[in-house]
Amino acid sequence: GPTIEVVEGDRVRIFVSNKLPEHTSVHWHGQRLPNGMDGVSGLTQKAIGPGKTFVYEFVARRPGTFMYHPHADEMTQMAMGMMGFWITHPKTKHPLIAEVDRDFVFLLNAYDIDPGSYTPKIMTMTDFNLWSWNSRIFPGIDSLNVRLNDKVRIRIGNLTMTNHPIHLHGHEFMVTGTDGGPTPKSTRWPEVTTDVAVGQMRQIE
Incomplete structure (x- = not known):
């Protein structure tokens, strides 16, 4: 899904229309919001039934990176790639959030797809053969x-079924x-x- 970007304190209203042949919902992973907006079916x-629309509405209460x-x-819907990033930018200059020249986001996902198939196997727990960043595959x-000398921030979310050690060669x-958002400087x-x-x-910088 698209990366949603808002500003701290914004009241956000999102209309989710279900065009699937089955029910769905949207969980706003890590957000502080009213219980009825948390999206756990x-x-x-x-x-949200097929052909129905649900309106999520809440205030973006804290800056940070969410999913x-x-x-x-x-098992089916996430295995088919239904996921996205959410960034809440600080409303004013934040003591823990540095100004950067470039800000990147990557959402990790994994699939198990037989050669020649258009759809992944939805019950796979460990034997994945295709790994993606923002739903794209190398190259x-x-x-x-x-x-x-640019100051660079990279935000990485992991919605696969295994841990991922992220390494930048030569850096x-x-x-x-x-x-939970930016960490205190004493813990970095x-x-x-x-x-x-x-x-x-x-989040790494």
Whole structure:
């Protein structure tokens, strides 16, 4: 799905129209919001039926990087790539969020697809054979083009079924954010590899 970008304090209204032949919902992974807007079918809301529309509305309460995905028949719908990134930018200058020259986001996903097939196997738990960044496969992934001495931020979300150690060859970086947003400066550390666990987000600079 598209990357949704909002500003801290924005009241957001999202109309989700279900054009699938089955029910669905949208869970706003990591957001602080009213229980009825959390998007977990059968728990916090009635699933959105085929041909129906549900309106999610909440305030983006804190800056950070988040994800969204269905919480209805997750094995099928997430295995088919229904997911996206959400970025809440700070309303004013934030003491923990540095100004950067380039800001990149990558959402990791994995598929198990037989040669010649158009659709992935939806019940696979570990034996994936196709890995994607923003639903794209090498060599179709865009390069990260920056200038010498640019300050760069990369936000990485992992909605696969396995942890991913992310390594930038020839570069050191600081881990500056997690699922909860930017981390205190006293907790940051220099690194060359950071492990992004299942369902987690890491921000590096």
